[in-house]
């Protein structure tokens with residue numbers, strides 16, 4: 001027997017870890033059978049226009065090719081709930097890379113050969129793919145991603161800025177970024193007795209099932225979507241993607257199981273991306289560094305078929321006290337693939353600019369950047385006026401500074417040399433909202449004394465199964481090993497997506513509720529349990545939909561040390577240290593991994609990752625890992641993640657905040673600020689590749 005304080009927070013080892021490293025864990029593309037057909041997409045080769053003819057005879061003549069689906073012969077879909085799923089329905093090409101045909105063959109090789117033998121003809125219309133700050137199509141959307149207002153104003157930020165004795169006015173540029181989870185998107189679909197089963201690489205199989213039901217015009221209970229093991233997603237698998245629709249449609253058309261995996265170089269056009277942003281930040285302050293005006297204006301892009309607005313000005317509504325504030329998003333619809341979620345959409349981009357501008361202000365004032373942030377701590381959430389349920393940014397900054405060895409820093413730029421290397425350190429704050437969604441779970445007590453929890457959570461490599469076992473065990477008064485956890489199927493009690501750093505809070509609340517009810521039932525029960533045990537089901541219902549009277553956010557501080565080669569312009573990261581305040585940490589091992597993973601992704605954002613749009617071809621230039629550079633092990637230095645134990649009673653029964661995304665937030669700014677300290681050069685466009693530093 002173990003008490004909850006020992007179970008929650010313990011560094012329990014991920015339960016499926018051994019299956020993964022020994023290769024027995026099966027992923028979506030691995031649920032094939034001897035009668036399976038393999039699919040290969042034919043992507044549009046014009047940036048926008050229409051398909052005028054599509055000739056498939058040569059493809060069908062390739063040995064092994066079974067069928068070619070195009071908009072001429074593909075099954076008709078009902079209008080899907082997301083326009084990106086309306087594939088092979090008409091001759092439109094909204095952007096380059098849009099699927100115009102699907103080749104199905106007896107082998108993957110035959111499908112690929114067949115796809116290269118499909119001849120498509122197009123009428124190409126003029127395309128508009130380049131984001132500029134003065135694009136005539138820019139408008140202020142009603143809402144940015146997450147339901148946040150496109151524009152918010154308090155007081156008169158422009159007048160206060162003009163009147164401020166110290167002013168920073170700087171524009172930062174972020175290129176687009178691509179989600180590249182280790183496992184590309186894939187689906188294997190089969191029909192059996194009118195029931196559709198899809199193994200899909202997804203962050204939420206309930207949402208995939210519901211989308212397929214809508215698109216195929218099927219009852220939800222005739223579809224099962226399984227996402228048992230998922231090799232990462234970073235948001236790109238948070239919404240249903242076309243491979244699941246294509247595989248299901250092809251399996252229905254051919255009467256055979258169909259496997260469809262996206263080649264990595266097709267992903268950029270199909271699975272979403274973090275849209276580029278041009279961000280102007282204006283800060284006005286007095287000579288003590290106290291802010292009087294904060295203005296953060298975002299210019300970004302969406303596609304022609306879907307409005308998605310990266311909510312990059314939203315963190316400025318949360319971070320610092322200022323009587324005057326203006327936070328604005330403007331967006332333009334271009335002939336580009338639809339942007340979508342990528343780890344900390346909004347916060348990751350917005351905090352790069354805001355936290356770089358805070359560093360610029362600190363430099364202008366000659367105030368230590370940690371101290372400047374402490375002087376602008378708000379009493380309540382600046383925009384809403386709501387009290388914080390807990391806010392320990394100040395503790396993260398001061399305790400992080402102590403651990404990092406910040407306090408004896410010489411603030412002068414370019415003052416530390418080591419041979420050809422210039423050394424510098426930088427700091428930035430981090431924030432991420434506490435999100436939670438409705439979920440259901442069941443808990444069962446078996447006669448042998450073991451327990452079983454069922455919930456359609458998705459484990460995208462984070463350790464969801466493990467932490468849910470800990471949560472259940474803490475309530476049931478048992479060891480986590482005594483709790484079986486079933487996740488990853490839409491046939492399980494309905495639960496929310498693994499996104500928005502909300503999974504553990506959402507699923508965990510349902511598991512906690514079910515386990516609590518089970519304990520009560522067991523207390524009432526007399527005599528031995530029946531052979532199938534006792535089972536209770538719980539649903540968090542509208543508990544999670546109620547607006548909290550508190551502003552609930554996780555906070556953190558990132559510290560970085562870099563060495564810049566003065567001969568080559570290369571930036572090497574020497575140290576990264578994150579200090580977080582994210583409620584109660586439920587598994588110290590998996591939490592540390594998520595924090596560190598987020599920081600590595602922030603390192604990529606700062607130094608190596610960046611997508612550019614080829615204006616002539618209307619295509620992403622970096623669409624594979626040879627050109628889109630994610631950090632390798634050799635790029636990743638000594639990284640430390642630490643946290644402050646927060647006791648926040650206004651969250652959920654576990655007292656936890658989300659941890660999946662905050663690690664990326666502010667990391668790029670901390671690195672950029674460190675490069676500025678090392679070299680004296682303030683660069684405002686990422687990534688900080690050697691060409692920019694020379």
Ligand code: MOS
Pocket residue numbers: 203233234235236238341342343344345498499500501
């Ligand atoms: Mo995360 S970008 O919310 O999957």
